Amino acid sequence: MKKLASVFLALIILFGSAGCTSTSRSASSEKASSTATAATATASGADSTASEMKVHFIDVGQADSILIQSDGHNMLVDGGNDEDGATVVSYLESQGVESLDYIIATHPHEDHVGGLDDVINTFDVEIIIAPQKESTTQSFESFLDAVSHKGLSLTAPIVGTTYNIGDASFTILSPNGDYGDELNDWSVGIKLVNGSNSFVMCGDAEENSEKDILDNGIDISADVLKIGHHGSSTSTSQSFLDAVNPTYAVISCGAGNDYGHPTAETLNKLAAKDIKLFRTDEQGTIIATSDGTTITWNVDPVADTAANPGTTTSSESGSTASTAAASTTSSVTASSEVAAPSTPATSEDSTPASATTSVESSTSETTSTTYVLNTNTKKFHRSGCRYVKQIKASNYATSDNRDEIIAEGYEPCKVCDP
Ligand SMILES: [Zn+2]
Ligand SMILES: [Zn+2]
Numbered sequence: 079m080k081k082l083a084s085v086f087l088a089l090i091i092l093f094g095s096a097g098c099t100s101t102s103r104s105a106s107s108e109k110a111s112s113t114a115t116a117a118t119a120t121a122s123g124a125d126s127t128a129s130e131m132k133v134h135f136i137d138v139g140q141a142d143s144i145l146i147q148s149d150g151h152n153m154l155v156d157g158g159n160d161e162d163g164a165t166v167v168s169y170l171e172s173q174g175v176e177s178l179d180y181i182i183a184t185h186p187h188e189d190h191v192g193g194l195d196d197v198i199n200t201f202d203v204e205i206i207i208a209p210q211k212e213s214t215t216q217s218f219e220s221f222l223d224a225v226s227h228k229g230l231s232l233t234a235p236i237v238g239t240t241y242n243i244g245d246a247s248f249t250i251l252s253p254n255g256d257y258g259d260e261l262n263d264w265s266v267g268i269k270l271v272n273g274s275n276s277f278v279m280c281g282d283a284e285e286n287s288e289k290d291i292l293d294n295g296i297d298i299s300a301d302v303l304k305i306g307h308h309g310s311s312t313s314t315s316q317s318f319l320d321a322v323n324p325t326y327a328v329i330s331c332g333a334g335n336d337y338g339h340p341t342a343e344t345l346n347k348l349a350a351k352d353i354k355l356f357r358t359d360e361q362g363t364i365i366a367t368s369d370g371t372t373i374t375w376n377v378d379p380v381a382d383t384a385a386n387p388g389t390t391t392s393s394e395s396g397s398t399a400s401t402a403a404a405s406t407t408s409s410v411t412a413s414s415e416v417a418a419p420s421t422p423a424t425s426e427d428s429t430p431a432s433a434t435t436s437v438e439s440s441t442s443e444t445t446s447t448t449y450v451l452n453t454n455t456k457k458f459h460r461s462g463c464r465y466v467k468q469i470k471a472s473n474y475a476t477s478d479n480r481d482e483i484i485a486e487g488y489e490p491c492k493v494c495d496p
Contacts, residue, residue, distance in 0.1 A: 128245050128246070128272050128273030128274075128275075128368075128369070128370025128371075129148065129149050129244070129245045129369075129370070130148070130367060130368070130369055130370075131146065131147065131148040131244070131245070131246045131270075131272035131275070131367070131368045131370075132145075132146070132147045132148075132173075132365060132366070132367050132368075133145070133146050133270070133277060133302075133365070133366045133367075133368070134146075134147075134169070134173065134363060134364070134365050135304070135328050135330055135356070135358055135363065135364040135365075135366075136158070136165075136166060136169050136358075136363050137330075137358045137362045137363045137364075138158030138159065138162040138165060138166065138193070138330070138358075139158070139159070139162070139331075139332035139333075139335075139359075140159075140189060140308065140331055140332030140335040140336075140337070140339070141156070141158040141159045141162060141189035141190065141192070141330070141332070142155070142156040142158070142184070142189065142190055142281065142282075142304075142308075142330045143155070143156050143157050143158040143162065143166050143193065143330075144156060144279065144304065144330075145169070145170060145173060145175070146243060146246070146248075146270060147173065147175075147244070148243050148244025148245050148246040148272065149244030149245045149246075150244060151179045151243050151244035152170070152175045152177065152178050152179060153178060153179055153180040153181070153182070153243050153248075154166075154170070154178055154180070154181050154182070154194075154197060155181075155182045155184065155268070155279060155281075156182070156183065156184050156190040156191070156194070156281065157181075157183075157190070157191065157192060157193035157194035157196070157197050158189065158190075158192055158193040159188055159189050159192040159193060159217075160188060160192035160193065160217055160220075161192070161193075162192060162193040163192070163193035163194075163195065163196025163197065164193075164196060165193070166193045166196070166197055167193075167196050167197055167200045167201075169363070170197070170200075170201065175201065176201065176202075177201055177202040177203070177204070178197070178201050178202070178203045178204065179204050179205065179243055180203075180204065180205045180206070180207065180241065180243065181194060181197065181198070181203055181205075181206045181207070182206075182207045182208070182235075182266050182268065183206065183207070183208040183209075183221060183266075184209075184265040184266045184267075184280075184281030184282065185209055185211070185261050185262060185264045185265045185266070185281055185282060186209075186211060186212070186213035186215065186217075186218040186221075186261055186264075187213075187215075187217075187261055187262070187282065188215060188217035188218075190281060190282070191217055191218055191221045192217045194221050194224070195220040195221050195223065195224035196224075198221075198224040198225060198228055198230070199224050199227070199228075203228065203230060205233050205241075206225060206230055206231075206232055206233060207232070207233045207234075207235050207250075207266055208232045208233075208234075208235075208266070209234075209235060209253055209264040209265070209266055210234050211257075211261065211264040213261065235250045235252070235253065235266045236250060237250050237251060237252065237253075237254055237294060237296075238250065238294075238296065243270075245272065245370075246270060246271060246272040246368075247270075247271050248268040248269060248270040248271065249268060249269045249271070249296065250266065250267070250268060251267035251268060251269055251278070251280060251291050251294075251296060251298060252265060252266065252267035252280055252283055252287050252290065252291050253265065253266065253267075253283075253287060253290075254287070254290035254291065254293070254294055255290055257286065257287065260284070260286070261282075262281070262282035262283060262284050262287075262307060262312075262313075263283055263284055263286050263287040264287075265280055265281030265282050265283040265287065265306075266280075266281060267279065267280030267281065267283055267287070267291060268280075269296070269297075269298060269300060272368045272370050273368070273369070273370025273371060274370060274371055275301050275302075275368040275369075275370060275371070275372070275373050276299070276300040276301055276302070277300055277301065277302040277303075277304065277366075278298055278300040278302070278303050278304065278322050278324070279303075279304035280304070280306050281306070281307075282306060282307040282308070282310075282313065283306050283307070283313060284306065284307060284310075284312045284313050285312060285313065285315045285318075288306070288313065288314075288315050288317075288318035289315070289317075289318075291318070292317060292318060292321055298318075298321050298322050299321065299322060299323055300322050300323075300324055301324060301325050301326060301373055302324055302325070302326045302327070302328065302366060302373065303319070303322045303324040303326075303327045303328075303353075304327075304328050304330070305327050305328065305329045305330075305340065305344065305348075307339075308329065308330060308331040308335075308337070308339040308340065309329045309331055309339045309340020309341060309344045309345070310337065310339055310340070310341060310344070311341040311343040311344055313344075314344050314347060314348075316347060319347055319348075319351070323351075324353055325353065325354060326353065326354045326355075326356065326366075326373070326375075326379070327348050327353045327354070327355050327356070328355075328356045328357075328358075328364055328366075329344075329355065329356070329357045329358070329359075330358045331357070331358065331359050332359055333359040333360070334359075335359070340357070342384070342455070342469075345383060345384045345455070346384050346452075346454055346455060346473075348383050348384070349382075349383040349384035349454060349455060350454065353383065354379035354383075355379055355380050355383040356375065356377065356379055356380065357380055360380060361377050361380070363376075364376065364377065382455070382456070382489070384452075384454065384455030384456075384457070447460070447478060447480070447496070448461060448476050448477070448478045449461075449476065449477050449478065449480065449483065449496055450463070450466045450469065450474070450475075450476055451474070451475040451476060451477060451483060451488060452469045452473050452474070453473045453474070453475050454473040455473075456487055456488050456489060457488065457489055457490070457491050458477070458480075458483055458488045458489070458490060458491065458496055459490075459491040459494050459496055460491075460494040460495075460496045462494070463491055463494035463496075480496075
């Protein structure tokens with residue numbers, strides 16, 4: 079911990095909890111501060127007749143930026159990368175935003191706070207919630223400069239605290255501890271509620287933070303889960319996903335990003351639970367509209383949840399691979415007869431995978447190729463494809479008849495282009 083930075087922060091930032099409208103007492107009540115003070119403008123009974131709430135997952139590439147609107151009140155969760163500031167500002171303006179009741183800076187990484195300085199410099203902002211974790215990056219310091227320039231202070235996230243946003247409300251879920259230099263785990267997580275509809279979004283919180291959220295006992299079941307950390311395999315642990323148990327999931331990531339986000343592992347978990355998926359890399363800005371009872375979307379979910387792991391390039395055209403003639407049902411080799419693949423690779427998140435497209439030589443051997451099938455995702459790969467390592471043994475099969483497996487509904491991987 080850098081003492082100077084701490085002192086600097088302590089001088090310019092007064093953490094407070096002004097604006098808090100109610101404090102829900104949960105299992106973690108001792109963590110919830112009793113110093114919450116009555117709100118200013120947005121306080122109006124929590125027992126509300128829900129009105130329309132819109133949640134915009136703004137397409138900011140490999141980053142997060144989420145606008146929430148209810149009854150003329152606005153809130154922004156993260157602001158994309160440094161260069162996304164103008165995009166986020168103009169998007170907010172296009173949605174009629176003139177002021178923000180809340181900004182949540184989930185954690186100090188550039189892809190979350192980068193564009194927030196432009197947002198803070200442009201709009202009146204009432205409350206800015208950020209974790210009590212400093213960073214010395216230029217992006218974070220620009221954010222702090224904008225905060226202090228506006229005469230604002232940061233509000234510390236206190237788990238269990240509930241704030242009103244128009245007719246909706248949100249409750250702080252995380253962070254639940256000191257995560258040292260694991261900035262992702264410091265992410266401010268919230269559960270956003272409008273009538274009987276709910277959304278959980280926890281920035282880049284990874285497995286450790288997800289476990290602590292589960293342990294703190296707040297009900298995190300929700301209709302929609304903003305998938306953690308852009309679909310990295312280090313987030314969306316199975317127990318967390320099971321507890322949220324969403325109908326819908328949204329992944330905010332950039333097309334062809336260097337990290338391989340979202341990972342096949344995460345996509346397969348979603349597919350296994352039949353969760354309807356939306357992706358900003360494939361669909362641009364995603365807008366969910368809640369009337370308090372049902373949620374509608376500006377686009378249809380992606381057709382095949384487990385379809386496209388990251389690091390495809392726009393020039394790839396895996397989906398053009400033929401509508402094969404009617405199928406003669408022929409089975410492929412069952413998994414039990416095949417040597418299971420070795421342990422899945424889990425290191426792709428810490429070091430950007432080389433963002434190449436084809437991992438194999440692209441000479442098309444026609445007859446004698448053996449393809450590796452994922453019976454869960456219905457994708458098939460060349461044996462050397464890096465996604466083969468992520469196929470669970472129970473979903474692993476092979477075939478050397480390309481026409482047959484296409485007729486059975488299998489699609490070629492866009493990375494290895496088998
Ligand atoms: Zn991120
Ligand atoms: Zn991060």
